[in-house]
Amino acid sequence: MNPTSNSASSGKDPAPTEDSQTQSAKDAYRKEVSVWVDSKTNEGAHVVPLLSSAVPGGSAAKKQANTEAFFDRPLAKNELGDFERLLADMFVSGNFSFRAVEDPRFIRFWKFMRPAVKPPSRFVLSTRIIPQRIKSVESNTVKALSSQLSVTVTLDGYKNAKHDKVLGIMATVKNSQGVENHFLSTEIISSQSSRAEDVMEKIEGSFTMLEQKFKACARTVTCDSDAAHVKARRLMKEKYPSKIFLPCSAHQINLIVKDVLTSVPKFSAICKKAVDIVSLLATRTKALAVLREEQMKYNGSTTAISKLCDTRWYSYNNMFRAIAKSQLPLQGMVARLADERSKTEGLAKLKVTIEDAAFWSGLKNVVQILDPVTVAQGITETDGCTLADVITQFAKIYHVFTALEDDDLAGVLGSTLEKRWQKFYDPSLFVLALILDPTSKMKPFRTSGRFNFGVVLRWAKGWYVRLFEADGMRVISSLMDYIENKGIFGDEVASNLSSVERYWKYVQYEHKELASLVLELWHVVVHAASLERAWSQLGFVHDDNRSNLKLDLATGMVAMRMKFQKEDIMAKREAQRVAALKESLKVDLQTNKKSSGTVVEMDEDGDIQIISSNNNDCSTVSDSEIQDDASASSQFNSVLEALLEFEECTDDEINDSVTDFYSLSDLFGVVSS
Known part of the structure; x- marks a missing residue:
């Protein structure tokens, strides 16, 4: 019997073949794609069709492009640049190995996503695509540093994966948008000497580069505190009096922890016992497991016993805590x-330590002393740290040390802090910066001893003459008005501007000289922590598995990663700012419905705009300019006496150099009420 005739006679459709099933699936897929394309077109999206010339045997007049080609097609010439930029950003940000681009599994994934786009080779990626992207990022450096007059140059060394000694020089600029850090140069100096003269040569080379390549001026140099750098700073202060030379304040605060632990014998003994506990737990798996079970029993969670870092003394306090x-x-x-x-003997020794009540009381005493130092460490290594922040943290540490109940301990710790302050810092620069902060003025200082307002006037004139090479007598009169809140310094707008930069930009039209001095001090970067963070990134990029990377390529990738981190931080802050403004506006609008006369809007800069319906007055107040209602009125009887004393001085007595040193005791021994 003919099967065909049977099926036909029975009225049933023939069984679908494999080709017909595939064709039906393709037709359904094409229909779904067509619906998606139509929906996107109706929404206003631009869907680029495949050129008919890319379809084999097709032409614009004879054949319409297949809808599948909307999703998989070769890259157009104008898309190639964006593709390579995104690919380079992905590999650098994720720190992917260049070999990944040729890995068979990566290629299979790539073909699954875009079969028509061919990925570049490892050679092309590492020699052309990423270096080109690095050059585009370096163009931001030119834009950021061009014509800048207050650049801070920082120097620091680093040992890479190949144990080469690398010197990095970074240029930092501070503006209203934040702090920008850019590499000036990196070089391997393993075979070079590290004398003060060599350090000076490197610093002067950075001055020349800034002047010739960027038409910029280096105002401040911040570097390490080893013997060569200390001597170089001293010599360069004499050679370049109009520039500021500073130690890394984050490093100095870090060394205060070392001073505490090494200057007090009982603290050294406690430190040694604590290190023994950590060392034993690191080698005894069972002891560590039992400790975690006990932590869950008593604390409800486990606490990691922090490991020590050789170059970060504050890690000792984290371990103690x-x-x-x-x-x-x-x-x-x-x-x-x-x-x-x-x-074993180790467990027996550990048992003696843990059962010793004196060890625990001493440990808590050390933590109490080191906590403010650790807090100061965190503050002084932030990008926004200023000269005023540094002296404020020194003052807080000084008060903690000198307020200890044990007079002998207070004397030892206070003496070590004073020695560090005297060896590395010029009080005039930091005191001026704090006094010229409108939220501080003379309030934090002791003004009943050697230090008085007449000293401040001499310092202000001296620094203005040094930095600007001009007469500084107008600075003195402006500073007097500032302390007494006269004129523009006492108006309502100035008293509500808590930002140092905004405050002095507001008053600069009437007090140009003093405002110029303050803004110059505000631009100073007091640490080399940004360069330390760059070295951490370099250790991540240039590790043992990629030790053959060239230094310029590795540092270029670090610059890219720093840029990405900055963008992520700014995007997060902007999202938080917008969310806060929306919430604030929601509350204000709800309040506005209940009370007549006030309308709250947001301007194009994101600032809140308050419009009164009773009149045409309009005021815009930024969040950063809003201060608590408590007024910062100043009453300084001692200051007035100093002013009277100063008026009797001759102009010759107001010299440009500071010869007397003022200790922390002179400045903060008794806090003014």
Whole structure:
């Protein structure tokens, strides 16, 4: 019997073949794609069709492009640049190995996503695409540094994965948008000497580069505090009196922790015992497991006992805090391990330490002393740290040290802090910066001893003459008005501007000289922490697995990563700012419905605009300009006496150099009420 005739006679359709099933699936897919394209077109999206010339045997007049080609087609010439830029950003930001682009699994993934686009080779990626992207990022450096007159140059060394000694020089500029850090140069100096003369040569080379390449001027140099850099700073102060030379304040605060632990014998003993606890836990797996169980029992969570970092002394305080928090769990661990057959001398020694009440009381005392130093460390290594912030943190540490109940301990710690202050800092620069902060003025200082307002007037004139090479007598009169809140310094707008930059830009038209001095000091970068962070990024990029990367390529990739981090931070801050403004506007608008006369709007800059319906007055107030209602009125009887004393001085007595040194005790020994 003919099967065909049977099926036909029975009235049933023939069974679908594999080709017909595939064709039906393709037709359904094309229909779905067509619906999607039509919907996107109706929404206003621009869907680029495949050129008919790309379809084999097709032409614009004879054949319409297949809808599948909207999703997979070769890149057009004008899209190639964006494709390579995004690819370079992805590989650098994710720190992917260049070999990944030729990995078979990566290629299979790529073909799944875009079969018509061919990925570049490893050679092309590393020798052309990423270097071109680095050049485009370096163009931002030119834009940021061009014609800048207050650039801070920072220097720091680093040992890379190949144990080469690398010197990095970074230029930093501070503006209303934040702080921007850019590499000036990096070079391997393993075979070079590190004398003061060599350091001076490198610094002067950075001055020349800024002047010739960027038409910019280096105002401040911040570097390490080893013997060569200390001597170089001293010599360059004499050679370049119009520039500021500073130690890295973040490093100095870090070394205060070292001073505390090494200058007090009982603290050194406690430190050694704490290190022994950490060392034993690092080598005893069972002891660590038991400790974690005890931590869950007593604390409800585990606490990692922090490891020490050789160059970060404040990591000792983190270790002390973790051990102090785990006192009961450690005692429980020792009790559980008391019957261990494999008990060794180390466990026995650990048991003695953990059961010693004097150890725990001493440990808590060390933590209490080091906590403000650790806080100061965090503040002084931020990008926004200023000269005023540095002296403020020194003052807080000084008050903690000198307020200790143990007079002998207070004397030792206060003396070590004074020595560091005297060795590395010029009080005139930092005191001026704090006094010229409108939220501080003379309030933090002791003005009943050697230090008085007459000294401040001499310092202000001296620094203005040094930095601007001009007469500084108008600075003195402006400073008097500033302290007494006369004229523009006492108006309502100025009193509500808490930002140092905004405040002095507001008053600069009437007090140009003093405002110029303040803004110059505000631009100073007091640390080399940005360069330290760049070295951390370099260690991530140029690790043991990629030790053959050339230095210029590795540092270029670091510059890209720093740029990406900056963009991410700015995007996050902007999102937070917009969310806060929306919430504020929501509350204001709800209040506005209940009360007549006030309308709240937002201008194009994102500032809140308050419009009164009773009149045509309109005022715009930025969030950063709003201060608490408490007025900062100043009453300084001692200042007035200093002014009277100053008026009797001759002009010759107001010299440009500071010969007398003022200790922390002179400045902060008694806090003014």
